[in-house]
Amino acid sequence: MRETRYVKAINEALLEEMARDERVFIVGEDVGFGGGAFSATRDLLQRFGERRVRDTPISEAAIVGIATGAAMRGLRPVAEIMFADFLTLSMDQIVNQLAKVRYMFGGTYRMPVVIRAACGGGLNAGPQHSQSLEAWFAHVPGLEVVMPATPHDAKGLLKSAIRDDNPVLFLEHKALYASKGDVPEEEYLVPIGEADVKRTGKDVTIVTASRMVHHSLEAAAALAAEGIDAEVIDLRTISPLDKDAILRSVQKTSRLVVAHEAVKAFGFGAEIVAMICEELPASIRPRVARVGAPFAPVPFAQEKQYLPSAADVVQAVKRVMVS
Amino acid sequence: MTERADELLAILASMVRVRRVEERLSELFTQGKIPGFIHVSIGQEAVPAGVCSCLERDDAVLTTHRGHGHAVAKGIDLKRFMAEIFGRRTGFCKGRSGSMHVADPTAGVMGANGIVGGGLPIALGTALASQYRGEKTVTVCFFGDGASNEGTFHESLNIAALWSLPVLFCCENNDWAQFTPQSRYMKVEGVARRADSYGMPGVSVDGSDVLAVRRAAAEAVARARRGEGPTLLECKVRRWFGHYVGDPQKYRPADDVKAAKALDPIERLVSRLAGSNALGTDGMQAIESRIQAEIDAAVAFAAESPPADPADLHRDVYA
Numbered sequence: 001m002r003e004t005r006y007v008k009a010i011n012e013a014l015l016e017e018m019a020r021d022e023r024v025f026i027v028g029e030d031v032g033f034g035g036g037a038f039s040a041t042r043d044l045l046q047r048f049g050e051r052r053v054r055d056t057p058i059s060e061a062a063i064v065g066i067a068t069g070a071a072m073r074g075l076r077p078v079a080e081i082m083f084a085d086f087l088t089l090s091m092d093q094i095v096n097q098l099a100k101v102r103y104m105f106g107g108t109y110r111m112p113v114v115i116r117a118a119c120g121g122g123l124n125a126g127p128q129h130s131q132s133l134e135a136w137f138a139h140v141p142g143l144e145v146v147m148p149a150t151p152h153d154a155k156g157l158l159k160s161a162i163r164d165d166n167p168v169l170f171l172e173h174k175a176l177y178a179s180k181g182d183v184p185e186e187e188y189l190v191p192i193g194e195a196d197v198k199r200t201g202k203d204v205t206i207v208t209a210s211r212m213v214h215h216s217l218e219a220a221a222a223l224a225a226e227g228i229d230a231e232v233i234d235l236r237t238i239s240p241l242d243k244d245a246i247l248r249s250v251q252k253t254s255r256l257v258v259a260h261e262a263v264k265a266f267g268f269g270a271e272i273v274a275m276i277c278e279e280l281p282a283s284i285r286p287r288v289a290r291v292g293a294p295f296a297p298v299p300f301a302q303e304k305q306y307l308p309s310a311a312d313v314v315q316a317v318k319r320v321m322v323s
Numbered sequence: 324m325t326e327r328a329d330e331l332l333a334i335l336a337s338m339v340r341v342r343r344v345e346e347r348l349s350e351l352f353t354q355g356k357i358p359g360f361i362h363v364s365i366g367q368e369a370v371p372a373g374v375c376s377c378l379e380r381d382d383a384v385l386t387t388h389r390g391h392g393h394a395v396a397k398g399i400d401l402k403r404f405m406a407e408i409f410g411r412r413t414g415f416c417k418g419r420s421g422s423m424h425v426a427d428p429t430a431g432v433m434g435a436n437g438i439v440g441g442g443l444p445i446a447l448g449t450a451l452a453s454q455y456r457g458e459k460t461v462t463v464c465f466f467g468d469g470a471s472n473e474g475t476f477h478e479s480l481n482i483a484a485l486w487s488l489p490v491l492f493c494c495e496n497n498d499w500a501q502f503t504p505q506s507r508y509m510k511v512e513g514v515a516r517r518a519d520s521y522g523m524p525g526v527s528v529d530g531s532d533v534l535a536v537r538r539a540a541a542e543a544v545a546r547a548r549r550g551e552g553p554t555l556l557e558c559k560v561r562r563w564f565g566h567y568v569g570d571p572q573k574y575r576p577a578d579d580v581k582a583a584k585a586l587d588p589i590e591r592l593v594s595r596l597a598g599s600n601a602l603g604t605d606g607m608q609a610i611e612s613r614i615q616a617e618i619d620a621a622v623a624f625a626a627e628s629p630p631a632d633p634a635d636l637h638r639d640v641y642a
Contacts, residue, residue, distance in 0.1 A: 065447055069448020070455070072449060075448075102639055106426070111642070
């Protein structure tokens, strides 16, 4: 093991998969000579050349279309959409094209496309550069949505995403790029669709993803000091959802808090709460709470007050601990 | 470029096949045998026939909601094509797609698109794959004049020129964007001149003259195969019928329809051939009866095929 930054782990995953498979190439804005707006593609141009690390004009629809068409002809593109907010500019290409090609054309095509994008707040980037839009994409059949929280998971999941034959939306949290964590020296993969219990506990289940994993672990540590033993489940993949991991834990604790950075209303928390209500045995009536951002755009100067925090998770846990 | 007699006959047969397929589709649709809605390109056959006569089987074609002609001229299997439009499990897409999304990648028919302008960015990707692997295959992206006002048109032509991608952007300019005439949605006359903005050749041809279409397409395809980049080819065509089958066209002056029907690409080629003996004595009749038999067989296959499988609706969402 060695300590590695989240952004470096992503860079390593790209480098290893490009070295492994000639069909893998990178396409996006400033990914080549610029090395990536967040340095995720640093030095890849020097290593692999302009054929495989392709700078594009500022044309997000075209970036996704390039990836879609190339995959239809057997390549394995990794597209970068710099900020997840800019995915809106490629929405038709993602939702009506990429996500539907396989199904709509009778299962003929395999669509090994990864779209990487930086999501979330924390850098005071304001309303158009800070959103968490994962629920939109999780609502679209045909897409997989991945949100790693640690350097270890970011690397292992990105390698899996590149080898996956389905379109994967890979949402990297921009406030985590500089974070450090243990990453093995040897090669490994983290499977898509498998949640990870980041902390075991018996009193309450906290289901979360991306940066909120860290706030949830901080909350769990604070709660432990008060005698509350929280289990923290890092989904890692939003779609497909690891229902079993959630159900197993809530069957044990009977208390569920879902914490995400996205606006609370209509977020993935709503889906998870509905899912456990439908699928848990009738004998278990779990107490539930959600943590999410207010129903407002991400503000610039008031971002700290806006974003859900460890304290919000602590409060939500205390609400479900009553009775 | 001079076409041999067999080439001329093949081009004529291709136009006739497209026309008769769409006439049959209109008839079947009107009889209620085809669900959903369909868009026909009757009167515009010179474009698919002319362009596809320059292509090889492994060249890629992307088409639109008005795309039967491109698929048929590219050589799609008529039986499975018809079965798809009928919504049968033997269709190319297992009945999930219908008229607007027929695809057969083995014939280079990458997929028809129901989103106006949606295919242009994808054409960059299929063309990039050819360039990436050093293959000589080209991509033809068909779209209408209406699509040239989508943002994807601008993004795609810019990148195709910048990267010298082997694409032929083929605009079928039929003067209508659904119910709206061109004078109401474009300030400039025609689409081809827009090519200048992207640094690629823009060529405009009479789209009901199949040989003019073929010659312009041949040049663009050759240029793409040589690695010299894309071309924007505008084919000025006339839409004989409405936006969809059954469209009463209340928005359209009767004179416009009459003028459109005066330009029949099939008749034009036939009268051109009349002077030579390329067609022979029963040439046209032979073509017609052969195509009639092909279509009859395709319709019979579709009609006799089992309906789309309800259990199948869950399959192929993911690989």
